[in-house]
Amino acid sequence: MRVLNVLALTGLATALAVPLERKAEYAVHSEHFVPRGWRRLDTPRPDDTIALRLGLKQGSFHELERHLYEVSDPDHPRYGQHLSHGDIQGLTRPSEDALDAVHEWLQENGIYLDRVQYSPARDWLTVALPVSDVEDLLDTNYHEYTNDEGVRVVRTTKYSLPRSLHEHVDVVQPTNYFGNTKALGASPFGMGDWKSGGDHQPWHHGGSGSQNLSAVCNETAVTNLCLRTLYKTVDYVPQVPGKNYVATTNYLNQTANYSDFHIFMSEQRKDADPSYQYSYQIVADGVNNQNMEPPEALEMGLDLEANQDVQTVGGFVYPTRFTTYSTGGLSPVFTPDLQYPTNGNEPYLTWLSYVLAQKDLPYVISTSYADDEQTVPINYARRVCAELAQLGARGVTLLFATGDYGVGTNGTCLSNDGKNTTKFLPMFPASCPYVTAVGGTRNIPEEVVTWDESNSFVSGGGLSNYFPRPAYQDGVVEKYLGEIGSLHEGLYNRTGRAYPDLSAQGYRYQIVYAGQTFFFGGTSAAAPTVAGVLTNVNDALLAAGRPPLGFLNPWLYKNAGRAFNDVKGGNIWGCNTSGFPAKEEWDVASGFGTPDFGRILGDLFGKGGGGEYGGGHGWKG
Ligand SMILES: *[C@@H]1O[C@H](CO)[C@@H](O)[C@H](O)[C@H]1NC(C)=O
Ligand SMILES: *[C@@H]1O[C@H](CO)[C@@H](O)[C@H](O)[C@H]1NC(C)=O
Ligand SMILES: *[C@@H]1O[C@H](CO)[C@@H](O)[C@H](O)[C@H]1NC(C)=O
Ligand SMILES: *[C@@H]1O[C@H](CO)[C@@H](O)[C@H](O)[C@H]1NC(C)=O
Ligand SMILES: *[C@@H]1O[C@H](CO)[C@@H](O)[C@H](O)[C@H]1NC(C)=O
Numbered sequence: 015m016r017v018l019n020v021l022a023l024t025g026l027a028t029a030l031a032v033p034l035e036r037k038a039e040y041a042v043h044s045e046h047f048v049p050r051g052w053r054r055l056d057t058p059r060p061d062d063t064i065a066l067r068l069g070l071k072q073g074s075f076h077e078l079e080r081h082l083y084e085v086s087d088p089d090h091p092r093y094g095q096h097l098s099h100g101d102i103q104g105l106t107r108p109s110e111d112a113l114d115a116v117h118e119w120l121q122e123n124g125i126y127l128d129r130v131q132y133s134p135a136r137d138w139l140t141v142a143l144p145v146s147d148v149e150d151l152l153d154t155n156y157h158e159y160t161n162d163e164g165v166r167v168v169r170t171t172k173y174s175l176p177r178s179l180h181e182h183v184d185v186v187q188p189t190n191y192f193g194n195t196k197a198l199g200a201s202p203f204g205m206g207d208w209k210s211g212g213d214h215q216p217w218h219h220g221g222s223g224s225q226n227l228s229a230v231c232n233e234t235a236v237t238n239l240c241l242r243t244l245y246k247t248v249d250y251v252p253q254v255p256g257k258n259y260v261a262t263t264n265y266l267n268q269t270a271n272y273s274d275f276h277i278f279m280s281e282q283r284k285d286a287d288p289s290y291q292y293s294y295q296i297v298a299d300g301v302n303n304q305n306m307e308p309p310e311a312l313e314m315g316l317d318l319e320a321n322q323d324v325q326t327v328g329g330f331v332y333p334t335r336f337t338t339y340s341t342g343g344l345s346p347v348f349t350p351d352l353q354y355p356t357n358g359n360e361p362y363l364t365w366l367s368y369v370l371a372q373k374d375l376p377y378v379i380s381t382s383y384a385d386d387e388q389t390v391p392i393n394y395a396r397r398v399c400a401e402l403a404q405l406g407a408r409g410v411t412l413l414f415a416t417g418d419y420g421v422g423t424n425g426t427c428l429s430n431d432g433k434n435t436t437k438f439l440p441m442f443p444a445s446c447p448y449v450t451a452v453g454g455t456r457n458i459p460e461e462v463v464t465w466d467e468s469n470s471f472v473s474g475g476g477l478s479n480y481f482p483r484p485a486y487q488d489g490v491v492e493k494y495l496g497e498i499g500s501l502h503e504g505l506y507n508r509t510g511r512a513y514p515d516l517s518a519q520g521y522r523y524q525i526v527y528a529g530q531t532f533f534f535g536g537t538s539a540a541a542p543t544v545a546g547v548l549t550n551v552n553d554a555l556l557a558a559g560r561p562p563l564g565f566l567n568p569w570l571y572k573n574a575g576r577a578f579n580d581v582k583g584g585n586i587w588g589c590n591t592s593g594f595p596a597k598e599e600w601d602v603a604s605g606f607g608t609p610d611f612g613r614i615l616g617d618l619f620g621k622g623g624g625g626e627y628g629g630g631h632g633w634k635g
């Protein structure tokens with residue numbers, strides 16, 4: 015046994031070689047191509063450090079999934095009986111065999127177990143090692159790669175494990191997940207004319223109680239009052255704002271600016287107490303930069319996404335408890351140094367390991383970031399999706415924006431596996447069956463699927479190539495695929511999980527950025543709007559002594575017809591095609607359509623229409 019840890023601690027490189035006879039027992043555990051847009055640079059310095067994360071197979075995922083579906087199904091006796099932090103740990107704890115096998119392997123390779131850190135359920139092991147040791151341990155070679163945005167990561171395309179470990183290990187990272195995460199709205203394909211906003215405009219509304227849409231809505235300058243009127247939360251007064259809880263997430267160095275939030279609330283929620291504020295949770299060296307950004311950052315629109323998310327949610331949920339997570343790019347990866355100033359790009363697992371360890375979770379979490387599914391290694395995607403299921407089982411509604419590229423940006427719709435097959439490009443995590451995927455709409459009151467002629471933004475949707483269609487979707491997806499017949503046959507996967515699940519406005523929101531009014535949008539606007547509506551629903555549920563909504567889809571697919579506005583117009587164009595058309599009832603362009611708060615409450619409280627629930631609490635006047 016080598017004294018690897020001592021060498022690592024002194025920063026010396028060590029030539030650790032797994033003996034040849036043991037290498038023979040190795041087999042490739044995961045292989046994934048380099049996503050388009052990344053270029054290989056140098057080999058890393060051998061003593062650069064990797065925080066290697068091993069995701070052990072969870073003891074009873076199928077059991078966890080069964081619980082998830084039971085507690086989320088409105089017709090099941092256990093509906094709403096969400097699992098606790100402890101229950102989840104019991105279900106996700108790996109077997110003793112798995113832990114023993116991995117421990118033995120690490121020790122054989124000179125890694126003392128006192129250097130290993132564990133997640134609470136011991137399903138994640140993390141150990142910091144020089145890159146040369148990781149290369150030996152995984153029988154691979156790392157390289158430095160860079161992308162068009164100048165992000166630098168250290169990755170490999172494939173790695174191996176002893177055959178005997180394959181049944182025990184789901185995923186090892188950082189290895190072959192590169193991270194092409196995009197903010198769905200701040201990208202160049204988002205709302206291109208966001209700079210065209212002028213100075214502050216006086217908004218005289220702040221919960222006026224008006225139900226007259228044409229009086230409060232301008233469909234090319236969409237205010238929070240308009241959204242609250244359109245989706246009918248405008249007269250609702252939260253009853254248990256200290257008990258209820260909602261969150262947004264930030265990646266890619268985005269900060270949600272307190273000052274801009276204040277200005278937004280003072281303009282668009284005049285009734286709000288000026289001290290109302292979201293709290294900030296920093297994950298893995300995420301940023302919370304409240305200082306004046308340099309002009310280049312402002313020019314690029316850094317922070318626009320984060321601002322839009324908190325402002326949209328805050329406008330809907332005031333005075334409800336509200337937090338925002340900023341996850342650092344890229345940990346856990348390399349320790350930053352001169353040669354590698356930035357870490358790798360691995361946002362989801364990093365955020366998940368933080369949030370899953372918490373006992374006090376938000377009931378709704380909205381995320382406006384996504385990756386092209388095909389650029390994410392499948393074992394990584396499955397593990398992230400399985401961890402999202404844990405949050406659902408604990409009663410969290412997870413909303414993910416579907417992307418701003420329709421079925422894929424024109425001219426880019428090729429498989430990335432070297433074969434260049436033409437195909438639609440689904441987005442992850444929206445494609446995970448345990449989350450609720452939110453698409454965008456425009457026009458008021460007759461909503462259609464969003465597009466923006468000025469900047470090629472089209473609401474995203476599609477069918478996953480990684481996740482099969484969940485049973486809750488069977489009826490509606492089969493009906494829709496039957497209706498479109500052979501349209502685009504061969505460009506998408508008929509057996510995959512289809513999304514979006516629902517939609518909301520995603521066009522020309524009026525928000526505040528760097529002290530000024532801007533128009534912004536994207537499906538990244540739609541997701542926080544749905545978060546706002548559902549947080550008010552949770553308020554009504556909690557006030558009535560009932561559990562929160564939790565994982566929404568089983569309820570949604572049973573009852574949405576009663577509670578959502580069907581979106582029947584528009585197409586999610588892309589890949590040089592007309593994409594998927596919206597149709598009557600559920601479709602791959604808009605899901606079930608947009609929320610109607612009153613009808614959602616009517617459904618949940620077993621009454622016919624809006625307002626007649628739980629004795630009429632909560633309505634103003
Ligand atoms: C709605 O508002 C518009 C514009 O202010 C006004 O012309 C119309 O009369 C209003 N309709 C109702 C029913 O109040
Ligand atoms: C609607 O908003 C646009 C800005 O997008 C503005 O030019 C127009 O004057 C507004 N219309 C009304 C009736 O206020
Ligand atoms: C994020 O911010 C950090 C510190 O402010 C900076 O060093 C890094 O280059 C930024 N990364 C990206 C991708 O903008
Ligand atoms: C697809 O559309 C893009 C932009 O509209 C164009 O540049 C490209 O040539 C088109 N590709 C095909 C195969 O038609
Ligand atoms: C696939 O396309 C890339 C450019 O996007 C090209 O470099 C490569 O040669 C193509 N491969 C095949 C098999 O056509």
Ligand SMILES: *[C@@H]1O[C@H](CO)[C@@H](O)[C@H](O)[C@H]1NC(C)=O
Pocket residue numbers: 478479480481482483507508509510511
């Ligand atoms: C289509 O989806 C199924 C189910 O998820 C999957 O097994 C299959 O590999 C996918 N096909 C392609 C071509 O990606």
Ligand SMILES: *[C@@H]1O[C@H](CO)[C@@H](O)[C@H](O)[C@H]1NC(C)=O
Pocket residue numbers: 271272273274304305306307312316317527528529
């Ligand atoms: C954030 O708010 C501060 C005032 O607190 C302001 O000076 C700064 O410009 C804002 N940053 C951005 C990126 O808007």
Ligand SMILES: *[C@@H]1O[C@H](CO)[C@@H](O)[C@H](O)[C@H]1NC(C)=O
Pocket residue numbers: 424470587588589590591592
């Ligand atoms: C993408 O291709 C479609 C179909 O060819 C076309 O109608 C659309 O204008 C294109 N979009 C862009 C932004 O070029």
